[in-house]
Amino acid sequence: MDWGALLASTLTGLAPVLPPFAAIAAFLLVLRCPLPGRGPHRSQGQDPWRGFKYESRRIVMERAGHRCEGAVFLAWGRCNEPAVEADHIYPWSRGGPTIVSNGQALCRGHNRNKGAMNPPWWYVLTLERRRRSYFPEGADVRVTASMTAHEVRARTKAPPV
Numbered sequence: 001m002d003w004g005a006l007l008a009s010t011l012t013g014l015a016p017v018l019p020p021f022a023a024i025a026a027f028l029l030v031l032r033c034p035l036p037g038r039g040p041h042r043s044q045g046q047d048p049w050r051g052f053k054y055e056s057r058r059i060v061m062e063r064a065g066h067r068c069e070g071a072v073f074l075a076w077g078r079c080n081e082p083a084v085e086a087d088h089i090y091p092w093s094r095g096g097p098t099i100v101s102n103g104q105a106l107c108r109g110h111n112r113n114k115g116a117m118n119p120p121w122w123y124v125l126t127l128e129r130r131r132r133s134y135f136p137e138g139a140d141v142r143v144t145a146s147m148t149a150h151e152v153r154a155r156t157k158a159p160p161v
């Protein structure tokens with residue numbers, strides 16, 4: 001059998017369908033791209049704080065009105081369930097810090113379904129877009145996931161008794 005000829009004829013047969021495949025592959029790659037400049041800094045290392053507590057947890061839950069911030073209808077609408085978990089947008093296991101700007105309030109279902117992947121650009125942008133409609137006046141809707149002195153203070157302060 002002439003493998004070279006077989007390969008050539010296979011490639012010729014595939015040629016018409018290659019452009020659509022390449023387009024789909026490119027589309028899938030673009031869908032998984034992160035948003036530049038928003039994730040945790042590489043030099044930051046893993047945050048010793050694993051979970052949200054004290055002020056950081058209170059702020060994350062309260063600015064969401066204790067309602068889930070997860071997406072429904074292809075990231076257009078907002079989930080209607082009550083929030084039960086303060087979740088890391090950039091996963092803790094991938095260097096996402098436990099700070100308010102990296103936190104979101106999620107219901108049980110959204111929290112369970114969220115993988116340990118870094119969120120792609122559209123996840124972050126649609127979350128910020130939804131937030132504009134329910135965040136309190138003056139609250140920052142941006143997901144930044146970078147540690148600042150203000151963020152550190154908020155999470156070490158004990159809640160009011």
Ligand SMILES: [Zn+2]
Pocket residue numbers: 068069070071079080081106107108109110
């Ligand atoms: Zn939800």
